[in-house]
Amino acid sequence: MDYYEIGQRIRKVRKAQQLSQEQLAEKIGISTTHMSHIETGNTKLSLAVLVSLATVLNVSADTLLFQSSDNQKIGAFNDIQEVFDSCTPQQAKVLVEVIKSTKTAMDKYI
Secondary structure (H helix, E strand, O other): OOOOHHHHHHHHHHHHHOOOEEEEEEEOOOOHHHHHHHOOOOOOOOHHHHHHHHHHOOOHHHHHHHHOOOHHHHHHHHHHHHHHOOOHHHHHHHHHHHHHHHHHHHHHHH
């Protein structure tokens, strides 16, 4: 496991949410120094801290642990879930059909 890479992903999400290290550390109950060490990969984070980070940052633990296209898919699924959560059942059915049609067209042309 590359703790530096995990720390950098945590840092990226933290900054995207406009939180300082101090603010995030306070929210999860650790010191700012410990938060800094996590982000730089100088310390291994515990499972409890990982879960707290994911909860406070409102991302999955996978988003913090793993890189690349898997994170993009997870992010897309989360975005889609938010849209579906605000839909009526009839709207959700229409959206599913639109997504299927779009995927078919992408398969054909891309």
